[in-house]
Amino acid sequence: MDLPPSKKKVALSFQAMVAIKATLKYSSVVVFVLHFFCCTAQQTNILHKDISLTANDISLSESLSVLSNKAGFTFSYDASILSSEQKVSIHAQREPLKKILDNILPRDVEYRTSGNHLILLKKAADKASGKRKTGYHVSGKVRHASQNAPLEGIVVYEVSSLVSAVTDTGGNFSLLVPTEFEQLGLSFSRKSIKDTVILIPRKDQSINILLQPQETIRQVNSITTLPVGQPGPVESLSFVQQLVSDKSLLRTENSELVLNKPGQISILPKWGTNLKMSGLVENNFSVNLMAGYAYGVNGFELGGLFNVIRKDVEGVQAGGIGNFVGGNTRGFQLGGIFNHNRGAFIGFQASGINNLVIDSLNGVQLAGINNVLKGEMKGVQISGINNLTIRNVNGLQLGGLTNITLRDVQSVQVAGIFNKGRNVKGVQFSGLVNMADEAAKGVQVAGLVNLAGDVKGLQFGGLGNVSNATVSGVQIAGIFNYAKNAHSSQIALFNLADSASGTPIGLLSYVKNGYRALKLSSNELFPLELSFKTGVRHFYNSFSFGYGNWEGKSWWGFGYGFGTERALTDVSSLNLQYTAFWVNEEEKLQEEVSLLNRINLSWVYHKGNIAFTIGPAINIWLSEWRHPVSGEYLTNLAPYTIAEKKYGTTQLQMWIGGEAGIQLFRY
Numbered sequence: 307m308d309l310p311p312s313k314k315k316v317a318l319s320f321q322a323m324v325a326i327k328a329t330l331k332y333s334s335v336v337v338f339v340l341h342f343f344c345c346t347a348q349q350t351n352i353l354h355k356d357i358s359l360t361a362n363d364i365s366l367s368e369s370l371s372v373l374s375n376k377a378g379f380t381f382s383y384d385a386s387i388l389s390s391e392q393k394v395s396i397h398a399q400r401e402p403l404k405k406i407l408d409n410i411l412p413r414d415v416e417y418r419t420s421g422n423h424l425i426l427l428k429k430a431a432d433k434a435s436g437k438r439k440t441g442y443h444v445s446g447k448v449r450h451a452s453q454n455a456p457l458e459g460i461v462v463y464e465v466s467s468l469v470s471a472v473t474d475t476g477g478n479f480s481l482l483v484p485t486e487f488e489q490l491g492l493s494f495s496r497k498s499i500k501d502t503v504i505l506i507p508r509k510d511q512s513i514n515i516l517l518q519p520q521e522t523i524r525q526v527n528s529i530t531t532l533p534v535g536q537p538g539p540v541e542s543l544s545f546v547q548q549l550v551s552d553k554s555l556l557r558t559e560n561s562e563l564v565l566n567k568p569g570q571i572s573i574l575p576k577w578g579t580n581l582k583m584s585g586l587v588e589n590n591f592s593v594n595l596m597a598g599y600a601y602g603v604n605g606f607e608l609g610g611l612f613n614v615i616r617k618d619v620e621g622v623q624a625g626g627i628g629n630f631v632g633g634n635t636r637g638f639q640l641g642g643i644f645n646h647n648r649g650a651f652i653g654f655q656a657s658g659i660n661n662l663v664i665d666s667l668n669g670v671q672l673a674g675i676n677n678v679l680k681g682e683m684k685g686v687q688i689s690g691i692n693n694l695t696i697r698n699v700n701g702l703q704l705g706g707l708t709n710i711t712l713r714d715v716q717s718v719q720v721a722g723i724f725n726k727g728r729n730v731k732g733v734q735f736s737g738l739v740n741m742a743d744e745a746a747k748g749v750q751v752a753g754l755v756n757l758a759g760d761v762k763g764l765q766f767g768g769l770g771n772v773s774n775a776t777v778s779g780v781q782i783a784g785i786f787n788y789a790k791n792a793h794s795s796q797i798a799l800f801n802l803a804d805s806a807s808g809t810p811i812g813l814l815s816y817v818k819n820g821y822r823a824l825k826l827s828s829n830e831l832f833p834l835e836l837s838f839k840t841g842v843r844h845f846y847n848s849f850s851f852g853y854g855n856w857e858g859k860s861w862w863g864f865g866y867g868f869g870t871e872r873a874l875t876d877v878s879s880l881n882l883q884y885t886a887f888w889v890n891e892e893e894k895l896q897e898e899v900s901l902l903n904r905i906n907l908s909w910v911y912h913k914g915n916i917a918f919t920i921g922p923a924i925n926i927w928l929s930e931w932r933h934p935v936s937g938e939y940l941t942n943l944a945p946y947t948i949a950e951k952k953y954g955t956t957q958l959q960m961w962i963g964g965e966a967g968i969q970l971f972r973y
Contacts (some may be wrong), residue, residue, distance in 0.1 A: 352379045352419060353404040353566060354604070361396045369394050369410060377403060382503050383426035384489055387415055418465045419566045420493050420503060425465050427487040430508070443510045445480040448473050448494060451516040460499065460517070461561040465491035468565070468583040472556055495561035537648045537664045539616065540632030546614055550585070550599045551576040558585035558616065564601055566590075575599035575614070585616055602633070618649070628657070634665070650681065666697075699727070715742075730758070745775075761789070770798070777808070792817075806842050813866075815841040820973075821871075827967025829923065830945055831855075831889070831902075832863070835967075843973055844870050850885055861943070863889035863902065871910065881908040881919065889943060891931070899930040899956060902943070906965055920966045927959040 355377050361369060366388050370381050373396075394410045403424075407417055414429045444464075448457045456477030463470035464483045471479040483490060485508055494502045500518045540546055541555060554575055565583065569591035572578025575598060580587045588602035597612040602620075607613050609625040617633035624640040631639075634649035641657040650665040656672040663671070666681035676692040686702045687693040693705045700716045703709040708724040715727035718735070725734045726741040732748045734740035739757065740750045746758040746765070754769045763779040765771035770786040781787040783798040792806035801810035805819040823839040823846075832852030839846045850865040869883030887902040908921030929941040932955075939957050949960040 352377065352422060352424060353402065353407075355379075355403045356400040357398055357403055357406060358400050359396050359398050359406075361394075363393050363395055365390065366392045366394055366410065369396060372396075373403065373406065378422075380423045381426065382423055382491075382505065384428075384505050387426065387428035387488070388412075416487070418491065420465055420501075420563050423501075423503065425491050425503060425505075427466055427489055427491060430486055430488050441482045441484045442490065442508055443480070443482055444490065444492065444506075444513070445478070446513040446515060448477040448479065449514070449516050451518045454516075457496070457499065457517060459496055459556070459560050461493075461495045461557045461563075463493055463583055465493055465503065465565075468567075468579075468581045468587070470557060470581065470583050472553070472560070493563060495563050497560060501561075501563065540614060540630050540648060541616070543630065543646075546599075546630060549575060549597055549612065549614060551582070553582050554585050554599060557582055561586055564588060566604075569593075570598075570600070571595070572598045588617075787812075808842075809845045810841055811845065812847075814847055815845075817842055821846050821971070823917075823969045823971035825919070825967050825969035827919065827965050827969075829965040830963040831861075831925075831943065835965075837969075839869070839971075841868075844872070846870070848883060848885060850887070852887065852889075859891075860893060861889060861891045863887040865902075865904075867904075869906075877912060879910045879912070881906070881910050881921075883908070891941060891943065896931060898932075899928055900941070901928045902926075903928070908965065912971070915970055915972055917969050917971055918967075919969065921964065923963045923965055925961050925963055927957075927961075929957050929959075930955050 357373065357377050359372065359376055361372060374381050396406060396410065398406055415426055416429065418425045418427060448460045449455060450457055456475065458473055458475050458477065460473040461470060462473065462479045462481065464481060464485065466485050466487050467483060469481050469483050471481050473479045488508060489505045490508050492504050492506065494515065494517055498520050500520055502517055504515070506513070541558065563586050565587045567580065567587050567589050570579045570587065570589045571593045572584070573595045575584055578584055578598065580600070584599050586601050588604055589600050589607070590605040592598060592600060592603055592607040594609040594613060596610050597614065598609055599614045600616070602617045603615055603623060605621045607623045611625065611627045612630065613623055613625045614630045615632060619631050619635040619637065621637045623629055626642045628641040628644040628646065629639055631647045631649065635647050636652040638653055639645050639655045643658050644660045645655055645657045645662065647663045651663045651667050651669060653669045655661050655670065657674070659673065659675045661671045661673045661677045664680045667679050667683045668685055670686045671677040671679070671688065673689045675690050676694065677687045677689045679687070679695040682697040683695050683699045684701055688704045690706045692707055693703045693709045695711045698714045699711045702717055703711070703719045705721040707722050709719045709721045709726070711727040714729040715732065717732040719725040719727065721736045723736060723738045725736045728743045730742040730746045730748065734742065734746070734750045737753045739755050740752045742750070742758040745760040747762045749764045750756040750758065751766045752768065754767065756765045756767045756771045758765065758773050759775040761773045761777040761779055765781045767783040770783045771781040773789040776791040776793055777789040778793045780794055781789060781796045781798070785798060786800040786802065787796040787798045788802045789796065790804045792803040792808045792810060794808040796803065796808065796810040796815070797812065799813045801812045801815040803810065803817045806817045810817065821839065821841055821843040825837040825839065827835050827837070829835060833854040833856060835850060835852040837848050837850040839848045841847050846869055848867040848869060850867065853862045855861055865885045865887035867883055867885030869881060871879050871881045873879045883906045885904045887904060889900050889902050890896045903926040904923055906921060906923045908919040911918050927944055929939060931940050932938060933940055944959045944961050947959045947961050951958050
């Protein structure tokens with residue numbers, strides 16, 4: 307069938323091809339036929355595309371061609387609906403295509419979207435007069451272009467309405483189409499077949515059409531092998547399969563088209579204004595009295611029970627029980643019990659029990675029980691019990707009991723019991739335990755224990771801190787600290803490290819590759835005194851036991867102290883040590899105050915692992931051992947005094963003594 311020259315020119319300008327054999331009930335011919343290639347990877351609504359374009363005084367048809375090339379989509383229209391003399395100018399800077407079209411198209415021409423294609427239709431002149439028929443019956447047969455075999459499962463719908471049908475095993479379809487336009491636009495779609503649109507006169511008719519196969523068939527991955535961020539479609543959920551009718555799922559499965567509607571209302575997915583095409587429609591406004599099913603939302607959606615969206619949501623979505631979204635969500639989402647998002651989420655998400663986002667979060671998640679995020683987070687997660695993030699966290703996790711991040715945390719984790727991350731850069735605060743598998747850079751504060759690899763910052767644990775690698779900050783704990791390599795301070799009752807260049811401060815500090823010494827010495831009080839030193843050379847702990855008296859008396863004592871040793875030469879050093887002795891001047895342990903404070907300054911000469919020490923000592927003796935009747939002080943410890951004074955019931959005596967000894971040591 308030959309087209310008028312003007313129509314051939316338009317068809318060629320859009321590189322249109324179609325193979326169609328039409329048999330019409332009436333003598334009229336097909337006005338215009340367009341076949342176009344559909345890019346199945348393109349799923350966003352083309353009306354939302356931002357376009358920057360400047361064009362002055364060009365024909366309307368030329369402006370449409372420029373817009374098509376500029377934004378990468380296809381126009382389909384009957385050339386007779388546009389005036390060849392009309393000139394337009396376009397001055398757009400990142401403006402939506404919809405706004406540009408509204409400015410340049412005649413008032414009696416409207417547009418409809420179908421996938422990556424935009425179809426122009428002219429309003430019927432007899433609409434206002436009421437003479438227009440209420441509907442037109444269109445039937446036909448669809449065949450394979452090269453094999454001439456009937457094609458089953460082809461989704462056929464009229465683009466100005468949502469009336470649709472699916473071809474049977476013989477390739478047959480039948481539609482009753484209500485239309486307000488001068489053309490009927492029929493779309494034919496199925497996976498592995500090139501999407502095709504034809505424009506035909508609005509009248510009862512029967513057509514035969516041949517459809518071309520896709521040149522390449524998209525590879526479909528198994529759901530189990532899809533990486534994070536590319537989960538299976540929302541229809542893979544058994545609940546959605548039960549909720550949505552088989553006829554709606556059949557249309558969804560066999561079409562890559564995307565339609566746009568300003569609004570819809572439904573009771574259930576199969577009972578709504580979008581009919582069986584609901585899964586292919588993006589709605590600007592949607593109300594589902596019980597449950598709804600759609601391609602997308604760009605505005606507002608309210609569901610009494612459930613909302614099921616195949617792809618993206620932008621705007622506000624609220625479901626009495628829950629929301630299922632197969633794509634990305636941007637805006638505000640509220641679920642009475644849950645939100646299930648299989649793409650990325652940007653905005654604010656709240657539910658009574660659970661939020662699930664399979665891709666990333668950029669915003670806020672608020673859940674009564676738990677939040678689960680399989681991608682990365684930038685923002686805030688707040689839950690009554692648990693926050694779980696599979697990838698990185700950059701923001702705040704606040705969990706009533708636990709926060710678990712399998713990768714890195716940057717900023718803050720706060721939990722009642724437990725926080726976990728791989729690398730933590732920021733703050734971990736928990737009632738019981740914090741864990742950073744590899745490194746903690748910042749602050750860890752836990753009621754019981756902090757666990758980390760490398761630590762650069764502060765670990766503060768009520769019970770203890772553990773670093774399996776290097777500590778370059780400070781460990782402070784009520785009971786113990788452990789570090790494989792302590793390059794800075796450890797403060798606790800007990801400090802343990804494999805190696806240390808920092809300073810462990812506590813009752814007992816043990817460094818596997820640090821300073822240890824066993825010393826045997828004599829002084830003016832004890833002929834025999836044995837001491838054990840442990841820690842690091844510049845700060846160590848000392849545990850001592852002394853026995854005997856130069857006059858044969860049997861007093862004894864035990865002491866604890868700390869000291870430091872500084873090298874003078876390769877074979878000598880200077881040692882300063884303070885020791886507090888509890889001295890018993892009888893065989894039994896004295897209950898009265900009997901405290902000797904001793905400060906030793908010793909010169910140390912060492913050869914190999916043996917050292918000789920000698921030096922003076924300042925002694926400050928405090929005693930409350932008195933006769934029970936006379937009140938006379940009974941102590942006879944000081945060999946002489948350089949100062950003596952009484953403070954209440956305590957006697958203070960001072961003298962200068964000395965010490966000499968030998969020790970086995972290692973640095």
